[in-house]
Amino acid sequence: xxAIQINSVEKSYKGFKALKGVSLTIExxxxxxxxxxxxxxKTTLISTIAGLIRPDVGSVQIHGHDVVTDFRExxxxxxxxxxxxxxDPFFTxxxxxxxxxxxFGIKNNDKWIDEVMENLDLxxxxxVNMRALxxxxxxxxLVAQALVHKPPVIVLDEPTAGVDVExxxxxxxxxxxxxxxxxxxVVLTTHYLEEAQAMCQRVAMLKSGQVVALDTMxxxxxxxxxxxxxxxxxxxxxxxxLRHLVSHDEHGNGTGNKYILRVNDYSEVxxxxxxxxxxxxxxxxxxxxxxxxxxxxxxxxxKGAL
Numbered sequence: 237x238x239a240i241q242i243n244s245v246e247k248s249y250k251g252f253k254a255l256k257g258v259s260l261t262i263e264x265x266x267x268x269x270x271x272x273x274x275x276x277x278k279t280t281l282i283s284t285i286a287g288l289i290r291p292d293v294g295s296v297q298i299h300g301h302d303v304v305t306d307f308r309e310x311x312x313x314x315x316x317x318x319x320x321x322x323x324d325p326f327f328t329x330x331x332x333x334x335x336x337x338x339x340f341g342i343k344n345n346d347k348w349i350d351e352v353m354e355n356l357d358l359x360x361x362x363x364v365n366m367r368a369l370x371x372x373x374x375x376x377x378l379v380a381q382a383l384v385h386k387p388p389v390i391v392l393d394e395p396t397a398g399v400d401v402e403x404x405x406x407x408x409x410x411x412x413x414x415x416x417x418x419x420x421x422v423v424l425t426t427h428y429l430e431e432a433q434a435m436c437q438r439v440a441m442l443k444s445g446q447v448v449a450l451d452t453m454x455x456x457x458x459x460x461x462x463x464x465x466x467x468x469x470x471x472x473x474x475x476x477x478l479r480h481l482v483s484h485d486e487h488g489n490g491t492g493n494k495y496i497l498r499v500n501d502y503s504e505v506x507x508x509x510x511x512x513x514x515x516x517x518x519x520x521x522x523x524x525x526x527x528x529x530x531x532x533x534x535x536x537x538x539k540g541a542l
Contacts, residue, residue: 319397472517502524
């Protein structure tokens with residue numbers, strides 16, 4: 237069964253085109269990553285899926301229900317955890333979740349509310365007013381609100397932004413169980429690419445409102461990046477004829493005495509080491525490793541397409 241069907245969606249704001257013909261199919265039970273730099277169109281696409289904005293062109297269906305023409309059923313099938321900490325300061329945690337249940341016409345939902353609170357370590361905060369909670373606890377309540385009506389499709393928009401390690405572990409343990417045992421579809425947007433690599437089975441990358449990569453995680457890791465040779469030099473410098481192999485990333489690698497070089501396979505390592513010896517450079521430490529999703533992301537964003 238198809239969980240989310242996005243057909244040629246376009247959206248413009250005062251002449252700026254935020255989405256340019258985005259098409260995606262996400263199957264029921266997938267753990268799907270939606271990645272991209274700031275301004276790529278992720279939030280606009282999530283808002284379109286949630287029915288918060290209407291596309292100028294194209295359509296979105298949740299379990300076959302159009303988010304515009306059949307919005308009530310579409311929203312019953314969907315739970316969204318937003319980026320922003322949005323809460324009502326006049327209610328306790330339990331009252332907030334009961335109120336959220338009421339929005340979907342669900343009565344006597346305390347058993348499921350208790351289970352959700354227990355799995356998100358909110359039980360001891362059940363009768364605490366929302367405004368008295370820390371930012372991390374408020375984030376947990378947002379997750380609980382999204383799950384309170386047991387939606388088959390869950391959208392997590394930067395769910396761990398600015399939260400502690402404990403919440404991340406608690407959240408991923410619970411969401412993974414819902415995905416694995418309950419068959420829930422999970423769509424994740426995050427700037428923590430190590431989380432996406434660990435959790436997602438398939439990934440779409442957006443750039444300037446367009447899908448520039450769409451594949452399984454394993455296929456991306458195999459096809460796009462190759463390996464990396466990390467070299468720490470005790471003395472000397474990287475020869476000029478090897479500088480085209482240097483990876484440029486946000487940490488400034490490639491400066492000083494530490495270099496990260498792209499290599500396609502192991503056979504390219506020895507010629508690099510030989511050239512370093514010829515130049516008089518002395519290696520202090522060396523490591524060969526497979527590139528991760530962050531490296532792949534940078535390569536795709538630089539090239540603009542797969």
